[in-house]
Amino acid sequence: MKSWIIKSVLIIGIIVLAVFLYVIGKEHIVFVENNTFTIDGKIYEPYDLVRVTLDGGEPDEIKKPRGRSLGRAKVSTTGLNHKVLVEILDDDDNVIESKEAKFKVKNTVEELLLNIPALMHDAKGWVANNQKTIYVENKPFTTDGKTYEAYEFVRVILDRSKSLEIRKPGDGHTGMDKGVVTDLRHTLYIEIMDNEEKVLESKEVSYTVKHAQDALLINVPAVMNDVDGWLSEYEK
Amino acid sequence: MSTLKSKDNKGKVSRFFVNNAVPILFILFAVLAIPMANLSIEYLIAEMITRLARYSFLVLALLIPVIAGMGMNFGIVLGAMAGQIGLIFVMDWNVMGVPAFFLAIIISMPLAVFLGWMAGIALNHARGREMVTSYILGFFINGVYQLLVLYSMGAIIPISNSKIVLPRGYGIRNAIDLVNLRKSVDRLIPFEIGGVEIPVMTFILVAILCVFIVWFRKTKLGQDMRAVGQNMEVARNAGIPVERTRILAIVISTVLACIGQIIFLQNIGTMNTYNSHEQIGMFSIAALLVGGASVAKASIKNAFVGIVLFHIMFVVAPRAGKTLMGEAQIGEYFRVFVSYAIIAIALALHAWRKNKEAEFARRSLRIDTEEATGTSE
Numbered sequence: 001m002k003s004w005i006i007k008s009v010l011i012i013g014i015i016v017l018a019v020f021l022y023v024i025g026k027e028h029i030v031f032v033e034n035n036t037f038t039i040d041g042k043i044y045e046p047y048d049l050v051r052v053t054l055d056g057g058e059p060d061e062i063k064k065p066r067g068r069s070l071g072r073a074k075v076s077t078t079g080l081n082h083k084v085l086v087e088i089l090d091d092d093d094n095v096i097e098s099k100e101a102k103f104k105v106k107n108t109v110e111e112l113l114l115n116i117p118a119l120m121h122d123a124k125g126w127v128a129n130n131q132k133t134i135y136v137e138n139k140p141f142t143t144d145g146k147t148y149e150a151y152e153f154v155r156v157i158l159d160r161s162k163s164l165e166i167r168k169p170g171d172g173h174t175g176m177d178k179g180v181v182t183d184l185r186h187t188l189y190i191e192i193m194d195n196e197e198k199v200l201e202s203k204e205v206s207y208t209v210k211h212a213q214d215a216l217l218i219n220v221p222a223v224m225n226d227v228d229g230w231l232s233e234y235e236k
Numbered sequence: 237m238s239t240l241k242s243k244d245n246k247g248k249v250s251r252f253f254v255n256n257a258v259p260i261l262f263i264l265f266a267v268l269a270i271p272m273a274n275l276s277i278e279y280l281i282a283e284m285i286t287r288l289a290r291y292s293f294l295v296l297a298l299l300i301p302v303i304a305g306m307g308m309n310f311g312i313v314l315g316a317m318a319g320q321i322g323l324i325f326v327m328d329w330n331v332m333g334v335p336a337f338f339l340a341i342i343i344s345m346p347l348a349v350f351l352g353w354m355a356g357i358a359l360n361h362a363r364g365r366e367m368v369t370s371y372i373l374g375f376f377i378n379g380v381y382q383l384l385v386l387y388s389m390g391a392i393i394p395i396s397n398s399k400i401v402l403p404r405g406y407g408i409r410n411a412i413d414l415v416n417l418r419k420s421v422d423r424l425i426p427f428e429i430g431g432v433e434i435p436v437m438t439f440i441l442v443a444i445l446c447v448f449i450v451w452f453r454k455t456k457l458g459q460d461m462r463a464v465g466q467n468m469e470v471a472r473n474a475g476i477p478v479e480r481t482r483i484l485a486i487v488i489s490t491v492l493a494c495i496g497q498i499i500f501l502q503n504i505g506t507m508n509t510y511n512s513h514e515q516i517g518m519f520s521i522a523a524l525l526v527g528g529a530s531v532a533k534a535s536i537k538n539a540f541v542g543i544v545l546f547h548i549m550f551v552v553a554p555r556a557g558k559t560l561m562g563e564a565q566i567g568e569y570f571r572v573f574v575s576y577a578i579i580a581i582a583l584a585l586h587a588w589r590k591n592k593e594a595e596f597a598r599r600s601l602r603i604d605t606e607e608a609t610g611t612s613e
Contacts, residue, residue, distance in 0.1 A: 018339055022335070
């Protein structure tokens with residue numbers, strides 16, 4: 001009995017240690033961007049040059065997006081609690097303004113997007129999950145008393161990489177699927193197909209996700225008929 | 237009387253050469269090849285330090301089955317495969333640095349224990365043929381491993397990281413860049429001497445293993461293993477659970493090999509999913525034999541001497557081949573040929589040495605008897 005208790009405690013201890021190692025060692029990619037940030041009608045403009053230091057590591061200098069420069073840096077980090085130091089620099093690399101902020105990351109989050117203008121102005125959503133879940137539905141869409149019917153079979157390609165095949169709701173089909181995309185700007189390519197998978201109609205649209213949004217809902221009949229409201233925030 | 241003593245001294249000298257024939261052969265080879273290779277001493281030292289850190293754990297993992305009289309455990313490849321499975325999971329979960337190293341060990345250890353236990357049972361059924369059985373067992377488990385990694389991972393076992401999964405959605409890529417893990421343990425305590433990087437933490441782990449082996453030999457289990465190694469029937473009559481002791485020896489060896497493979501791969505920084513483990517058994521055993529060990533007797537000293545001598549050949553042979561024949565590939569062929577030949581020579585020498593030892597024992601007995609009765613030539 002005593003031996004069993006010791007063995008059980010040992011096994012539980014090893015499992016706890018494994019979980020601890022996973023949490024402290026899990027990599028999170030932080031995209032630090034010096035880009036325009038819009039929230040509640042307010043626009044925060046990027047700075048000419050900023051220096052960003054994450055968790056006391058190697059500092060990154062990020063210029064305003066111009067030409068080929070995207071105005072962002074990619075930093076790899078581990079653990080749940082982080083500290084970021086932002087220094088706004090002038091042309092001679094002198095620090096004009098600086099700010100230090102702390103943030104936490106959920107262990108399930110792979111990528112984060114950290115917006116510097118938003119951070120400097122304490123705007124909500126300055127740090128957000130960079131991976132957005134896109135729910136795509138092939139269901140009837142009703143607006144202004146008019147209903148746009150679902151298609152028999154559609155193929156949706158998110159950002160020219162992830163393909164979803166969605167049938168009309170019924171016969172065991174939910175009429176919905178989801179995919180994960182990273183970043184804010186995306187494309188959506190839709191093919192309407194018949195039962196023999198022959199493409200009848202296709203359309204490509206672009207859309208932008210806001211920083212604070214984690215999940216979006218896209219309605220295929222609404223997209224195909226150019227109806228406002230085809231893109232909305234997903235509510236569980 | 238004096239003639240007998242001089243014969244005895246001659247016997248001792250010849251016994252020393254017989255016992256250390258392989259290391260002496262390699263030292264001679266190194267003495268001849270190093271000047272031909274035209275490599276700087278600093279480079280050679282740096283290489284030897286890296287290779288000692290890389291291979292020590294794996295070679296030391298072979299010692300415990302030797303104590304238990306099971307010879308060279310070719311089955312360490314089973315532990316190596318378990319270690320690689322742990323690394324695949326850690327890479328899939330994007331865990332980095334030292335936590336990734338220890339997490340890989342925790343994940344792979346139950347698998348290593350299971351494989352070691354299974355191998356131990358198989359070897360108990362193949363008493364007297366342990367080495368060839370463990371060698372073939374390695375091939376068998378390799379097939380299971382390939383099936384698991386190539387078809388189950390991503391399909392049945394959830395692996396989703398696009399960096400390690402094949403584009404078809406299941407199966408692991410042929411080569412995995414262990415960028416998250418590379419030299420994480422080696423560089424945990426940064427230290428340099430004259431521009432040569434010393435992997436302090438890895439050496440600390442190796443030192444802990446050496447202390448463990450020394451301590452383990454003195455424990456009840458260690459003594460039991462020694463007794464089993466000397467004579468199974470006597471050990472069984474003395475109440476030692478022979479089969480269980482032998483299984484434990486293989487389990488410990490497999491677990492140590494699993495950790496050793498993770499240390500090895502974190503140092504290399506790249507994992508060849510389907511090949512990295514294959515040569516491990518052969519190279520580790522060759523290194524231990526080169527160090528003067530035999531299938532019946534191996535020590536920590538043999539492990540370190542063997543790694544240095546065997547890997548001097550690895551570094552020097554291609555360059556020496558280029559100097560001698562104008563082509564590095566000749567040296568490389570030579571190295572491969574020697575690696576396998578060493579095992580054959582060591583096994584043949586083991587049989588020869590056993591005969592010599594028996595002859596020496598007979599002669600000593602005769603001298604003692606003659607001294608006791610006062611008769612001499």
